[in-house]
Amino acid sequence: xxxxxxxxxxxxxxxxxxxxxxxxxxxxxxxxxxxxxxxxxxxxxxxxxxxxxxxxxxxxxxxxxxxxxxxxxxxxxxxxxxxxxxxxxxxxxxxxxxxxxxxxxxxxxxxxxxxxxxxxxxxxxxxxxxxxxxx
Amino acid sequence: xxxxxxxxxxxxxxxxxxxxxxxxxxxxxxxxxxxxxxxxxxxxxxxxxxxxxxxxxxxxxxxxxxxxxxxxxxxxxxxxxxxxxxxxxxxxxxxxxxxxxxxxxxxxxxxxxxxxxxxxxxxxxxxxxxxxxxxxxxxxxxxxxxxxxxxxxxxxxxxxxxxxxxxxxxxxxxxxxxxxxxxxxxxxxxxxxxxxxxxxxxxxxxxxxxxxxxxxxxxxxx
Numbered sequence: 001x002x003x004x005x006x007x008x009x010x011x012x013x014x015x016x017x018x019x020x021x022x023x024x025x026x027x028x029x030x031x032x033x034x035x036x037x038x039x040x041x042x043x044x045x046x047x048x049x050x051x052x053x054x055x056x057x058x059x060x061x062x063x064x065x066x067x068x069x070x071x072x073x074x075x076x077x078x079x080x081x082x083x084x085x086x087x088x089x090x091x092x093x094x095x096x097x098x099x100x101x102x103x104x105x106x107x108x109x110x111x112x113x114x115x116x117x118x119x120x121x122x123x124x125x126x127x128x129x130x131x132x133x134x135x
Numbered sequence: 136x137x138x139x140x141x142x143x144x145x146x147x148x149x150x151x152x153x154x155x156x157x158x159x160x161x162x163x164x165x166x167x168x169x170x171x172x173x174x175x176x177x178x179x180x181x182x183x184x185x186x187x188x189x190x191x192x193x194x195x196x197x198x199x200x201x202x203x204x205x206x207x208x209x210x211x212x213x214x215x216x217x218x219x220x221x222x223x224x225x226x227x228x229x230x231x232x233x234x235x236x237x238x239x240x241x242x243x244x245x246x247x248x249x250x251x252x253x254x255x256x257x258x259x260x261x262x263x264x265x266x267x268x269x270x271x272x273x274x275x276x277x278x279x280x281x282x283x284x285x286x287x288x289x290x291x292x293x294x295x296x297x298x299x300x301x302x303x304x305x306x307x308x309x310x311x312x313x314x315x316x317x318x319x320x321x322x323x324x325x326x327x328x329x330x331x332x333x334x335x336x337x338x339x340x341x342x343x344x345x346x347x348x349x350x351x352x353x354x355x356x357x
Contacts, residue, residue: 047175048179049175049178049179049182052179052182052183052186053182055182055186055189056182056185056186056189058189091144091179091183091186092186094143094144094145094183095144095145095148095183095186095187095190096190097186097190132186132189132190133189133190133192
């Protein structure tokens, strides 16, 4: 049996999380191979369907990295994203899929180390959960 | 609007587990407004079904379609070339939708994707509340524009009852005692004396108790 290589899609906002990504890059901290990063103007724009589609298309995990609650440029973007992530967790549970495959993270602009750490955390978590397809 | 909520996905997959080609059918009417059965929700449910297919290794084909309304025959006709391509249809309109589809396409296997709850409105974003019981004889003008039929737990025409406390209903603290609100409003309007007048028992023959209802307007009948 071939080794499981998780595919993870990460949405990150163009403000705090994006700045954290730049700091991370300047510290030469990369994200694991298999994590595909998608920048969005604000995590509040991410719809439930945006979070489900990656699972439909073959992703094993999804996460959202946005601003901290008190520093969101658009006031409540990450709070909206958290609610949608919670909705997708409920949907996954109903489908007997581990809800931990999706998560929302809040980080401030200077948290370059944390940005890279989140990617590694999710990779480790999904690696342990294994592939979705049961067959 | 008619307010509905999505059935648990677990219940839905149990309904359609024996089918390979499934159409998720939305409605642009009430259920779009209450965010349960419009094009967006069609997309979410269809995606969830495809993920279920991936999880269980099923070769599912899930189609998506949203009609202008599922409660008018002319829009149901639009499904003529579509329904036959699927083994099952999940209608996420109110309870009217799956029946109109079933009646028009007798061989189609049609399943309800939502539970129809009540007639009401949005009191805040994401929060809906019942306002009308469809009793067939509207009486809100007697009660300051508020309906004790739909909003009083006992549908009292002469209230409040002894279960009213601090403006809340005895069945649950979260339920407003509409009779408390009616009395306050009528007092503010200087019409409290109108509530002293006894309201005779309501005739329920115009409500659902009189059996299934229909309505004919001759000027519109072709």
